[in-house]
Amino acid sequence: MRNTDVVVCDPKPLRFWQRFYLVEVLKGLGVTLRHFLGNLFGRKYTVTVEWPEVKREYSDRLRGRHVLLTREDGSPRCVACYMCETACPADCIHIEAEEDPTSTVEWEKRPKVFNIDLLRCVFCGLCVDACPKEAIIMTRHHEMAFTGREEAVATIDTLLQKGPIDRIDLGYRPYYGRESRPITLPIPVRVEPAPKAPRPDLAATP
Ligand code: SF4
Ligand code: SF4
Numbered sequence: 001m002r003n004t005d006v007v008v009c010d011p012k013p014l015r016f017w018q019r020f021y022l023v024e025v026l027k028g029l030g031v032t033l034r035h036f037l038g039n040l041f042g043r044k045y046t047v048t049v050e051w052p053e054v055k056r057e058y059s060d061r062l063r064g065r066h067v068l069l070t071r072e073d074g075s076p077r078c079v080a081c082y083m084c085e086t087a088c089p090a091d092c093i094h095i096e097a098e099e100d101p102t103s104t105v106e107w108e109k110r111p112k113v114f115n116i117d118l119l120r121c122v123f124c125g126l127c128v129d130a131c132p133k134e135a136i137i138m139t140r141h142h143e144m145a146f147t148g149r150e151e152a153v154a155t156i157d158t159l160l161q162k163g164p165i166d167r168i169d170l171g172y173r174p175y176y177g178r179e180s181r182p183i184t185l186p187i188p189v190r191v192e193p194a195p196k197a198p199r200p201d202l203a204a205t206p
Pocket of ligand 1: 091
């Protein structure tokens, strides 16, 4: 390595008043106070979304919680083939199969246990793509809050579709053909000033 490859960043020497630190502490408190008052009266520096009062508008490409669809008689369309469990990259689907007494030539099994650990799920949608029966789909429901790990495991009872499919706001799949729309935040984000030009002494360093 040549010496010219090394950029030496010597800190600037402290000025007289900076050596007492008190002035710098007061200046720092002044910045804090400026931001506090600016946010209190003018929302000048706030960039956070105050959920749940304010909802952020998400992209059409959002994928949320899963739903297991049912047949006309209310039984799960899932035939416990394990395709989704095999395809899941997060290993968060757990299925246990049992014989279906109403089996036909089209299926033999049904899920006795169908769990999805939503804390491990990365909402990639591969389980939807893998399903040969279109039994599992994803919705746009993404507001999930849990007080423990057990609550985060969605069981077959909570996953099974409780209403007609046309009431479900579907999560994004490319073949659904939903038009994309731009994402806009409800609260304007403050534009930061452009970075300052480099110090002349550093810019001159080869
Ligand atoms: S969305 Fe992805 S990570 Fe989540 S259960 Fe399906 S395959 Fe697994
Ligand atoms: S891929 Fe579909 S049918 Fe197979 S186990 Fe998963 S949800 Fe059930």
